[in-house]
Amino acid sequence: MIQLTFPDNSVREFAKGTTGADVVGGISKSLQKKTLAMALNGELRDLSDPIEENASIEFINREDPRALELIRHDAAHVMAEAVQELWPGTQVTIGPVIENGFYYDFKRDVPFSTEDIAAIEKKMRQLIERNEKFTKEIWSRDQAKAHFAEQGEHYKVELIDAIPADQTVKIYRQGEWLDLCRGPHLVSTGQIGQAFKLMKVAGAYWRGDSNNEMLTRIYGTAWSNEADLKAYLHMLEEAEKRDHRKLGREMDLYHFQEEGPGVVFWHHKGWQLFQNLTNYMRRRLADDYQEVNAPQILDKSLWETSGHWEWYHENMFVTETEDHRVFAIKPMNCPGHVQIFKHGLKSYRDLPLRMAEFGAVSRYEPSGALHGLMRVRAFTQDDAHIFCTEDQLAAECHKINDLILSVYKDFGFEEIVVKLSTRPEKRVGSDAVWDHAEEVMTEVLKQIEENSGGRIKTGILEGEGAFYGPKFEYTLRDAIGREWQCGTTQVDFNLPERFGAFYVDSDGEKKQPVMVHRAICGSLERFLGILIENFAGHFPLWMAPQQFVVAAITSDADDYAKEVHAALKAAGLRGELDLRNEKINYKVREHSHAKVPAIIAVGKRESEERTVSIRRLGSRNQVSMTLDEAIASMCEEATAPDLR
RNA sequence: GCCGGUAUAGCUCAGAUGGUAGAGCACCUGACUUGUAAUCAGGGGGUCGCGGGUUCGAUCCCUGCUGCCGGCACCA
Numbered sequence: 247m248i249q250l251t252f253p254d255n256s257v258r259e260f261a262k263g264t265t266g267a268d269v270v271g272g273i274s275k276s277l278q279k280k281t282l283a284m285a286l287n288g289e290l291r292d293l294s295d296p297i298e299e300n301a302s303i304e305f306i307n308r309e310d311p312r313a314l315e316l317i318r319h320d321a322a323h324v325m326a327e328a329v330q331e332l333w334p335g336t337q338v339t340i341g342p343v344i345e346n347g348f349y350y351d352f353k354r355d356v357p358f359s360t361e362d363i364a365a366i367e368k369k370m371r372q373l374i375e376r377n378e379k380f381t382k383e384i385w386s387r388d389q390a391k392a393h394f395a396e397q398g399e400h401y402k403v404e405l406i407d408a409i410p411a412d413q414t415v416k417i418y419r420q421g422e423w424l425d426l427c428r429g430p431h432l433v434s435t436g437q438i439g440q441a442f443k444l445m446k447v448a449g450a451y452w453r454g455d456s457n458n459e460m461l462t463r464i465y466g467t468a469w470s471n472e473a474d475l476k477a478y479l480h481m482l483e484e485a486e487k488r489d490h491r492k493l494g495r496e497m498d499l500y501h502f503q504e505e506g507p508g509v510v511f512w513h514h515k516g517w518q519l520f521q522n523l524t525n526y527m528r529r530r531l532a533d534d535y536q537e538v539n540a541p542q543i544l545d546k547s548l549w550e551t552s553g554h555w556e557w558y559h560e561n562m563f564v565t566e567t568e569d570h571r572v573f574a575i576k577p578m579n580c581p582g583h584v585q586i587f588k589h590g591l592k593s594y595r596d597l598p599l600r601m602a603e604f605g606a607v608s609r610y611e612p613s614g615a616l617h618g619l620m621r622v623r624a625f626t627q628d629d630a631h632i633f634c635t636e637d638q639l640a641a642e643c644h645k646i647n648d649l650i651l652s653v654y655k656d657f658g659f660e661e662i663v664v665k666l667s668t669r670p671e672k673r674v675g676s677d678a679v680w681d682h683a684e685e686v687m688t689e690v691l692k693q694i695e696e697n698s699g700g701r702i703k704t705g706i707l708e709g710e711g712a713f714y715g716p717k718f719e720y721t722l723r724d725a726i727g728r729e730w731q732c733g734t735t736q737v738d739f740n741l742p743e744r745f746g747a748f749y750v751d752s753d754g755e756k757k758q759p760v761m762v763h764r765a766i767c768g769s770l771e772r773f774l775g776i777l778i779e780n781f782a783g784h785f786p787l788w789m790a791p792q793q794f795v796v797a798a799i800t801s802d803a804d805d806y807a808k809e810v811h812a813a814l815k816a817a818g819l820r821g822e823l824d825l826r827n828e829k830i831n832y833k834v835r836e837h838s839h840a841k842v843p844a845i846i847a848v849g850k851r852e853s854e855e856r857t858v859s860i861r862r863l864g865s866r867n868q869v870s871m872t873l874d875e876a877i878a879s880m881c882e883e884a885t886a887p888d889l890r
Numbered sequence: 891g892c893c894g895g896u897a898u899a900g901c902u903c904a905g906a907u908g909g910u911a912g913a914g915c916a917c918c919u920g921a922c923u924u925g926u927a928a929u930c931a932g933g934g935g936g937u938c939g940c941g942g943g944u945u946c947g948a949u950c951c952c953u954g955c956u957g958c959c960g961g962c963a964c965c966a
Contacts, residue, residue: 357893357894357895358894359894359895360895445960446894446960446961447893447894447895447960447961448893448894448960448961448962449892449893449894449961449962449963450892450893450961450962450963451892451893451962451963454962454963455963456891456892456962456963456964457963460892460893460962460963461893461962462893462894463893463961463962465960465961495901496901502957502958503957504939504940504956504957504958505957507956507957507958552966553966554966557966558966561964561965561966577966578966580966609965609966611964611965612891612892612963612964612965613891613957614891614892614893614961614962614963614964615891615963615964615965616958617959621965712966713966714966736966763966797926799923799924799925799926800923800924800925801923801924802923827922827923827924828924828928828929829923829924829925829926829928829929830924830925830926831924831925831926831927831928831929832924832927832928832929833926833927834926834927835926835927835928836927836928837927838926838927839927845926847925847926849924849925850925851925859925859926861926866926866927867926868925868926
């Protein structure tokens with residue numbers, strides 16, 4: 247006999263080898279009908295699995311968040327069955343669950359069209375209606391390989407070869423169709439329900455490797471009920487509405503054009519936004535950093551010394567002059583900063599030396615990677631390099647951490663994840679140096695998590711470090727729950743050595759400094775893109791490129807409107823004057839669309855009373871106040887958080 | 891870079907079995923002096939992304955290129 251512990255802590259005895267289905271069936275038929283799977287000691291399992299040992303047991307119903315994983319996974323299986331039923335000979339490869347849904351990768355010579363997608367979805371709904379039971383079988387490796395080889399499923403054969411020797415080969419059947427799968431699954435296909443939708447078709451490399459063949463991937467989303475599906479689709483629509491490419495055009499912030507793929511033409515308002523950000527960042531650096539500006543174009547030899555040439559020269563904009571010298575437009579600021587550090591002898595008294603630059607860098611990014619402001623070929627990093635001693639290293643990492651978190655907080659981002667990226671395969675420097683750098687950073691990471699009282703989550707990204715050193719990656723979560731990796735702190739024992747940078751220590755000896763590369767926003771262009779989407783264009787007043795518009799209601803009020811406009815400008819606020827011969831309705835509508843934070847309407851009444859009527863963006867009402875009150879309250883609100 | 895899609899006025903889009911195009915908004919002009927999300931009337935505006943081919947004729951068909959969109963890969 248075995249003992250099973252139920253969620254209410256009751257314990258009951260069952261025969262060894264009894265299945266989850268037996269157990270739940272013994273409790274009630276209605277519970278059995280609602281049950282999709284079970285969790286044994288917290289691990290999701292097929293309801294049909296025999297239970298061999300004492301365990302805690304939970305039954306998973308549709309409302310359980312863990313059910314989604316099963317629903318999505320099974321939807322992927324059904325999609326694969328649908329595709330093979332519609333187009334026999336299509337090879338199936340892998341079909342995992344992803345955030346919000348699932349996909350399956352197929353090998354088919356003809357690409358899937360939009361109509362095909364509709365047909366697949368229809369077929370899937372039929373297959374789900376059939377409500378076939380999922381049954382699991384354990385096959386021998388040879389048997390499985392022979393079966394899939396005979397079916398022409400060469401990718402499946404490869405997958406079987408990759409299964410570790412200590413694991414069994416599991417096959418799940420749904421009616422006539424079967425697939426290699428580690429499970430677990432629902433009881434039957436009908437439990438998937440109909441709250442799913444196929445979303446898009448895309449190419450994807452086999453095993454995620456660009457050297458491999460390209461397969462066709464079909465993405466789907468699946469939910470436990472229609473309401474959740476609708477909510478998800480609605481969220482996607484909302485995300486589309488705040489797309490920075492759309493808002494950038496509507497708000498007249500910037501544009502791109504064909505002659506400059508991936509390079510931004512900043513318009514006046516966008517550039518104001520850009521400057522609001524750089525001005526803010528400059529204030530945050532003023533106490534501890536010295537701002538510099540390194541050359542835009544430098545001889546190839548410098549990039550060879552840094553190692554960038556070896557790894558990245560194909561991604562650099564390179565130019566050769568008439569005298570056959572090869573120059574690269576800087577893709578990074580670090581070699582330039584090292585040159586500034588090296589100019590003149592540095593003493594241990596100069597350390598830590600924190601050198602900052604709003605560095606304009608250019609990288610020849612792959613054409614397919616370009617995406618609005620998020621991925622461009624010329625951008626500005628809020629970059630800095632800290633030259634310090636090893637003893638100072640941990641403290642510097644913490645200082646950077648504090649600054650990053652504080653900056654993010656000023657923009658309203660409080661949910662932050664910090665991950666340590668460790669040594670990559672492509673790297674410079676000895677293993678001993680890497681061991682040491684990773685050791686220091688692991689300790690700092692631990693402290694960051696502890697010091698935050700658990701508010702900051704941390705993690706490890708194996709093999710994701712830069713070629714010269716390990717790094718912390720800072721990820722923030724925006725207003726609609728999306729995550730963006732922005733800040734980075736990179737510890738570098740290698741570049742100072744390669745460039746021969748040193749300082750004179752207290753004992754008169756030359757010593758090599760440690761270099762810490764760090765960025766807070768990362769790419770300012772991208773950070774602004776993130777802010778545009780986060781705020782959906784409704785910037786807080788201190789960031790808004792245009793803070794107000796004074797709109798005259800009738801031409802009688804023109805003089806007063808000019809006076810109000812001038813007074814607000816004199817108070818340091820940014821805004822325009824709208825004296826056009828249009829109705830106030832028209833002006834309100836237009837300025838609301840342009841997302842101007844405050845529409846200040848003045849008519850005959852206001853000019854007589856020396857008041858203003860302010861309508862704030864997003865509000866359907868307006869408030870009346872004196873001009874002085876308006877200036878005071880607007881100025882207060884327009885003060886950047888670091889100046890409050 | 892790879893797979894798929896796509897490109898018509900400033901924007902959003904319609905259109906013709908192949909006979910050189912149209913709407914709304916925007917813009918310009920005029921009238922209206924207006925009280926919180928579109929006042930009315932008139933007008934101008936397009937090498938239909940770029941190059942080559944087929945054709946009597948191509949914006950439409952074929953082909954190459956470029957940009958953009960969705961993914962994949964990449965992201966010092």
